[in-house]
């Protein structure tokens with residue numbers, strides 16, 4: 001049984017929703033139009049309960065099965081926000097808002113979960129409750145936490161939770177996931193280096209914070225090569241370097257900003273310790289000083305082993321078992337990780353066909369993937385809670 005028949009019949013309708021969302025991208029928590037459309041549609045489908053304003057602009061829909069005797073509650077989550085990118089796809093339904101676009105496929109995620117909600121409201125062929133979760137601000141990596149802090153899990157009694165993301169590195173017709181750590185923890189770091197400004201022709205009278213910064217950037221790379229076990233993953237990327245105003249002045253200070261990605265809390269903590277030691281030690285070696293600030297709280301996305309097997313089986317039923325790829329973890333991050341810390345579940349990648357990458361101005365969600373994604377959602381609910 002590949003695509004669910006009723007879902008195949010809804011392909012055109014869901015595509016139209018997706019393209020409308022694509023033309024009207026919204027950022028962060030400011031997803032009022034999108035959330036409004038979600039609420040209107042869930043109402044029209046006959047959802048048993050609809051709550052908006054969960055985590056600022058998040059929307060939750062409750063769909064009860066034909067029976068609820070099992071007491072089971074399954075959460076299915078999509079994200080709604082776009083990115084501050086100028087679209088370059090050239091499609092007729094391209095973004096109507098300059099500087100904003102759906103370059104991460106969240107338009108597709110929202111449309112597919114709406115499609116699943118419509119089907120589940122029509123058929124109710126399960127014993128339990130489905131909670132559809134539409135999250136704001138995934139890109140800012142705080143939307144999931146905002147919904148959880150508003151009591152998402154407890155208010156709706158969610159016992160297991162699933163997420164899905166489009167993947168332009170997997171062929172259309174494939175699903176991909178793995179048990180255990182699948183996406184990285186993400187931290188932002190800022191290193192403030194203070195030296196002593198001086199005349200560029202008289203460097204001996206100052207402490208050059210640019211030289212300290214250069215040494216620090218290089219030394220940070222030894223965390224991966226010399227400190228962390230080579231079989232464990234860690235990325236330290238210095239992405240912003242700020243210093244100086246003139247060619248003939250050694251500045252007073254420099255600022256380094258970047259990100260740390262890890263696949264375990266142990267390596268994450270170890271990396272933070274080494275970053276402080278390296279930055280402070282390097283600065284003091286040259287007579288300056290450094291302050292390290294580490295921000296952000298996006299944990300590792302960890303798929304539950306048993307729920308991963310279950311998700312693999314459901315995806316295999318839709319796409320054929322040979323089309324469910326056991327993927328290696330990737331160092332991108334996803335704030336769905338917070339939901340997986342609260343309840344067991346699994347995050348899955350939906351093959352979108354090989355093409356421009358996520359966050360690229362040429363990326364566009366592939367509507368041909370809609371029947372696969374929607375079928376996965378509905379069969380996941382029906383199989384987890386058989387009527």
Ligand SMILES: [Zn+2]
Pocket residue numbers: 104139358359
């Ligand atoms: Zn993204």
Ligand SMILES: [Zn+2]
Pocket residue numbers: 104105106138165
């Ligand atoms: Zn995304």
